[in-house]
Amino acid sequence: MDLQQIHQSGQCFRMVPLPEHTYPSGTKNGYRLISGLRVLRAWQDGPFVCLDCPHEDLSFWLSYLDMDRDYQAVIASIDRENTYLRAAAMSGTGIRILRQDPWEMIITFVISQQKTIPNIRQLVEALSSRYGTLLEDRQNRGSGEVREKDEVREKEGARREGAALEESLPPAFSFPAPSQLCLASLEDLMGLKLGYRAKYIHRLCQDAVSGRLDLSHLAALNYEEAMEYLTGFYGIGKKVANCVCLFGLHHIDAFPVDTWIEKILMEQYFDRKKYRRIPKNRLCETIVEDVFGRYSGCAGIMQQYIFYYERSVRQGRE
Template identity: 30%
Template sequence: MKYSFIKNGIEVNDKSEFNPKHILECGQVFRYQSERLGYKIWTKNSVCYLICKKGHDIISTNNREEFVHFFDLDRNYSEIKERLSEYPFMQNAIEHGYGIRILNQDPFEMVLSFILSSNNNIPRIKGIIERLCERSGGTTDCGFQFPSPDQLKNKSISFFQDLGAGYRAKYLYNTVDAINNGFSLDIQGMTTMDARKHLMRLTGVGRKVADCVLLFGYHKTDVFPTDTWIDKIFVELFGENNFTREQKADYLSDYYGELSGYAQQYLFYKRRSGNKIKIDCISED
């Protein structure tokens, strides 16, 4: 990945491996907004302006190392795409979402965000999260931070209901309470299976939410988060709709192995963009 440090930011020089639209619209991140020249993006404690230019992009920030990590800039996605291209029906999806990168995000933010994602749509999720930050997060020169567990310690269920969380308000309340009372999110060293089981002890965290947290909060790429979009892809590719969602997730993660998370993002982005996955490249071998 070609990038260089410049004054007050990072210059990214490889459009084939870094496309802001692809990165931000593949379902992995909620705290961003479109700006005249690009995007404004928040992490847990920082903000950057992503300025889109012809031939290159500028990540404008005073925290360069943090955003190198956040955008996963030191990982070779060309190699990942080359390996994935050997799988049937992946080439077309990769060509469509060629600039996707899996972000390294805060686990606590991912837990709350993906609890909110259940039976919800992205604009509504973004709105609830923004209200959560405005009403309980710290402030910076560039907006509100995502709140810490401690900042949410004394919030009631009605607080979360007033954000528009609906039935998920109780899930958020119970999850925050559990974390403030010793439930650990320090699970990077666990196996994926053990980490998933651990997360699923939280109220409102099922298989799909846990896998999203593992992928986007811990970069465990051997998971394949499976939602309604992946359900559609599964039926279109395999002509099979008798599997449970968990069975589909198991099958796909076994099939793609350590590349599962990357495959999921390319396929999800392609299908969510309104394009069916082409299957004319499936081998007969």
């Protein structure tokens, strides 16, 4: 697992880099993560990840980090002739698909439309700080070191005094629940510079509070059912629904197509002769089916590999 790769993979917008002076000895790339009412601090220590959280939350965070999945087996399953995908996977071996909150993912990826990653992070934090719950964020608690799967060992040095760290970070807020975010008027949301997305968020909050958008029902659906359900709501198209399915519902067959992924599909996999009769609005979907359909149960992981590779590795070299 590589925390920096996860941070740069475009799936989680609540990973806040920790100040370097807070790192336990020998670690690097520290982050604070928030999920629901839980707070985690994590640092990279070579091949290990050091976790700092209450002991009773450890099993939650191990599941959140998808520690039970064999990602090496996923990489080994890649067709050797698909050299681009193999290179992408080898560049992002530390990526994991996080198990994030579905409601948070719905609003986050509605916000993400036509926004850069820094803009998305800023807007998600603005909603959280204004309408979420202020969380206790101290380090007087247990810690662990995570290996490849779920092996956890106590790591000396990952316990620190909470006061110094609290002075270095903004307060931790939960992402607002529907009942909290529903308190925001359309004008309030417009005031946060959400633009046209404000009306989508306002309607989705009303739908969630009324029960029309039933999050418990959504969680029980399979991938195809969840896609059909989500796209029935105002402001949620296929791209947003796929992001919710992959990052919020952990449907690993989901394969979101944004502008980055569309660029990759056209540059790396488009065959003019093969696809000449495919309508433009079906072209990317058809390429995804042809190239990634063979990776049943892990296509979404492949999506993350190529997204990270194109955005963080290839673009960085250029």
